[in-house]
Amino acid sequence: xxxxxxxxxxxxxxxxxxxxxxxxxxxxxxxxxxxxxxxxxxxxxxxxxxxxxxxxxxxxxxxxxxxxxxxxxxxxxxxxxxxxxxxxxxxxxxxxxxxxxxxxxxxxxxxxxxxxxxxxxxxxxxxxxxxxxxxxxxxxxxxxxxxxxxxxxxxxxxxxxxxxxxxxxxxxxxxxxxxxxxxxxxxxxxxxxxxxxxxxxxxxxxxxxxxxxxxxxxxxxxxxxxxxxxxxxxxxxxxxxxxxxxxxxxxxxxxxxxxxxxxxxxxxxxxxxxxxxxxxxxxxxxxxxxxxxxxxxxxxxxxxxxxxxxxxxx
Amino acid sequence: xxxxxxxxxxxxxxxxxxxxxxxxxxxxxxxxxxxxxxxxxxxxxxxxxxxxxxxxxxxxxxxxxxxxxxxxxxxxxxxxxxxxxxxxxxxxxxxxxxxxxxxxxxxxxxxxxxxxxxxxxxxxxxxxxxxxxxxxxxxxxxxxxxxxxxxxxxxxxxxxxxxxxxxxxxxxxxxxxxxxxxxxxxxxxxxxxxxxxxxxxxxxxxxxxxxxxxxxxxxxxxxxxxxxxxxxxxxxxxxxxxxxxxxxxxxxxxxxxxxxxxxxxxxxxxxxxxxxxxxxxxxxxxxxxxxxxxxxxxxxxxxxxxxxxxxxxxxxxxxxxxxxxxxxxxxxxxxxxxxxxxxxxxxxxxxxxxxxxxxxxxxxxxxxxxxxxxxxxxxxxxxxxxxxxxxxxxxxxxxxxxxxxxxxxxxxxxxxx
Numbered sequence: 001x002x003x004x005x006x007x008x009x010x011x012x013x014x015x016x017x018x019x020x021x022x023x024x025x026x027x028x029x030x031x032x033x034x035x036x037x038x039x040x041x042x043x044x045x046x047x048x049x050x051x052x053x054x055x056x057x058x059x060x061x062x063x064x065x066x067x068x069x070x071x072x073x074x075x076x077x078x079x080x081x082x083x084x085x086x087x088x089x090x091x092x093x094x095x096x097x098x099x100x101x102x103x104x105x106x107x108x109x110x111x112x113x114x115x116x117x118x119x120x121x122x123x124x125x126x127x128x129x130x131x132x133x134x135x136x137x138x139x140x141x142x143x144x145x146x147x148x149x150x151x152x153x154x155x156x157x158x159x160x161x162x163x164x165x166x167x168x169x170x171x172x173x174x175x176x177x178x179x180x181x182x183x184x185x186x187x188x189x190x191x192x193x194x195x196x197x198x199x200x201x202x203x204x205x206x207x208x209x210x211x212x213x214x215x216x217x218x219x220x221x222x223x224x225x226x227x228x229x230x231x232x233x234x235x236x237x238x239x240x241x242x243x244x245x246x247x248x249x250x251x252x253x254x255x256x257x258x259x260x261x262x263x264x265x266x267x268x269x270x271x272x273x274x275x276x277x278x279x280x281x282x283x284x285x286x287x288x289x290x291x292x293x294x295x296x297x298x299x300x301x302x303x304x305x306x307x308x309x310x311x312x313x314x
Numbered sequence: 315x316x317x318x319x320x321x322x323x324x325x326x327x328x329x330x331x332x333x334x335x336x337x338x339x340x341x342x343x344x345x346x347x348x349x350x351x352x353x354x355x356x357x358x359x360x361x362x363x364x365x366x367x368x369x370x371x372x373x374x375x376x377x378x379x380x381x382x383x384x385x386x387x388x389x390x391x392x393x394x395x396x397x398x399x400x401x402x403x404x405x406x407x408x409x410x411x412x413x414x415x416x417x418x419x420x421x422x423x424x425x426x427x428x429x430x431x432x433x434x435x436x437x438x439x440x441x442x443x444x445x446x447x448x449x450x451x452x453x454x455x456x457x458x459x460x461x462x463x464x465x466x467x468x469x470x471x472x473x474x475x476x477x478x479x480x481x482x483x484x485x486x487x488x489x490x491x492x493x494x495x496x497x498x499x500x501x502x503x504x505x506x507x508x509x510x511x512x513x514x515x516x517x518x519x520x521x522x523x524x525x526x527x528x529x530x531x532x533x534x535x536x537x538x539x540x541x542x543x544x545x546x547x548x549x550x551x552x553x554x555x556x557x558x559x560x561x562x563x564x565x566x567x568x569x570x571x572x573x574x575x576x577x578x579x580x581x582x583x584x585x586x587x588x589x590x591x592x593x594x595x596x597x598x599x600x601x602x603x604x605x606x607x608x609x610x611x612x613x614x615x616x617x618x619x620x621x622x623x624x625x626x627x628x629x630x631x632x633x634x635x636x637x638x639x640x641x642x643x644x645x646x647x648x649x650x651x652x653x654x655x656x657x658x659x660x661x662x663x664x665x666x667x668x669x670x671x672x673x674x675x676x677x678x679x680x681x682x683x684x685x686x687x688x689x690x691x692x693x694x695x696x697x698x699x700x701x702x703x704x705x706x707x708x709x710x711x712x713x714x715x716x717x718x719x720x721x722x723x724x725x726x727x728x729x730x731x
Binding site (some may be wrong): 081144 | 320568
């Protein structure tokens with residue numbers, strides 16, 4: 001499969017602030033590629049440049065062979081965009097919204113009618129198509145928001161955090177529909193700060209932080225970077241000092257890294273099971289009560305922690 | 315171009331689904347027009363203007379033919395319903411009536427007024443120039459305006475008679491029909507005859523005469539309804555301009571910008587949407603007042619052209635507000651202020667001719683003032699050719715404001731709106 005997207009040293013600055021600092025990657029046709037990173041990492045800015053909404057400060061990207069800086073109109077014809085926000089007209093019905101956006105993508109007549117019906121079927125809202133968007137639940141709005149991006153059957157679909165702020169059921173439906181679309185050949189660039197979504201959906205993942213692409217590869221390749229390590233997550237009480245406890249636990253044999261966050265401490269170790277007993281004993285000696293302990297095997301969260309020293313949700 | 319119409323029609327549909335906007339766009343101007351019509355008595359009497367029994371005080375110290383003709387005109391049966399004249403001989407006492415709001419105006423005919431116009435039959439000479447004085451009551455601008463109109467028309471007829479007399483006498487002398495010594499006597503005779511004609515024509519009313527000579531009744535609502543429509547037109551265009559910023563906040567503008575549509579076309583569609591909404595609002599108000607109040611708006615072609623150009627001028631202001639302001643709240647606040655200021659400046663509430671010259675000059679920046687000129691002219695029987703100046707001014711206003719707005723938006727970026 002050839003590349004459908006080639007990102008070449010893309011930079012975006014807002015005044016003195018660099019939101020994206022020279023990222024490069026490729027997406028092959030038929031892939032689901034996730035950009036994983038915390039809020040403010042530069043995911044939306046990257047999507048905005050790739051969809052021609054923002055002009056890059058430097059660098060370029062080729063979408064289906066067309067430059068986002070020199071051939072924006074050809075790029076726009078090739079892509080579908082599902083923005084993070086619900087970009088719909090609340091006083092129009094779902095049907096009216098889909099018809100409007102379909103026409104904005106150049107559809108008309110029978111094709112428009114057919115595609116609107118197919119999309120309504122796909123998002124499961126055919127029976128409520130004539131209800132105004134403002135009467136919909138958050139999950140239903142999200143589904144229409146995604147439907148708009150699919151109307152013109154784009155080769156490449158950009159989905160910018162499409163599951164933010166919705167219930168688990170709707171989230172499940174969206175993840176399933178992304179996989180379904182991909183099965184029918186659509187290439188997807190998916191941004192998220194949910195590690196589980198990236199793990200479930202992606203063929204390859206790019207981890208982005210502070211505007212830089214800090215890791216890129218398949219999930220196996222990425223977790224291999226962390227090595228054969230486990231992560232032990234200790235939950236402590238609100239009144240306890242995680243920094244003090246992390247400092248003390250870091251001195252224990254077998255602790256490779258101890259990272260405190262709010263009421264939690266993440267311990268990176270070659271063997272979590274062997275470390276549990278000494279950790280509990282030491283905490284007890286310090287008079288700190290550990291409420292729960294989770295063991296995490298190597299995953300993208302661990303990769304992010306390994307690379308940045310911070311948890312993904314920070 | 316199809317997308318331009320698509321965006322515009324979408325905006326039109328959205329605004330007509332917004333109940334609060336509809337109330338301000340359509341219901342408010344109707345209610346205010348209705349209220350002002352009721353205040354002026356438009357709906358209570360048979361008078362076409364709705365204004366009756368205007369108290370006017372006449373002080374006639376002339377006692378010549380023209381002074382008497384003027385008094386007789388105001389006391390004639392033809393004006394009996396419209397005016398309620400009081401004759402006094404003391405100017406100061408008459409002014410007190412105005413000060414105490416018991417009279418809409420004082421018409422003072424100084425001594426020697428007739429003699430300053432009609433030559434002395436013996437000497438053929440005129441006395442020094444003397445003018446009729448008009449003291450208006452500022453709290454009754456409409457009534458005072460009507461009295462002034464009647465007076466102006468009387469003076470205009472006298473002037474026509476004087477000039478006609480002069481020309482007739484001169485031609486008779488030149489043709490040898492009379493001797494120079496007979497001219498004074500003849501001039502005086504013509505003057506007397508003309509004053510009688512003026513009296514005979516005391517059917518002067520607040521009616522206006524069209525170019526074709528056909529009398530057209532002037533309805534006071536023909537002044538108030540366009541005033542209200544134009545004032546609330548500014549609300550509509552500000553609301554439309556605000557939608558450009560709202561669309562960005564709601565992420566629909568960025569979504570449009572990632573469709574294969576140029577930003578120029580998107581901006582054009584938004585502007586066209588504001589224009590369409592403005593036209594729709596004016597047409598609905600015109601249609602509604604025509605049906606409900608039986609209001610005559612005038613020549614249809616002129617009316618359509620004026621509606622279009624008034625919408626262009628007003629849309630220019632709406633787009634400018636959207637271009638230079640940054641938040642929907644700012645546009646709503648400034649838009650409301652502009653609506654009221656333009657309403658006051660543009661003559662939506664009172665006749666601009668009662669205001670100082672500099673205010674009248676300033677009013678020309680508003681589409682309201684030009685629109686009022688056009689609508690009033692049409693209501694008085696004018697046609698398209700009589701409203702070319704307001705039509706040109708409104709179109710020019712729109713073009714200038716669009717250009718400024720487009721440059722501003724291009725400089726700052728449509729996606730940053």
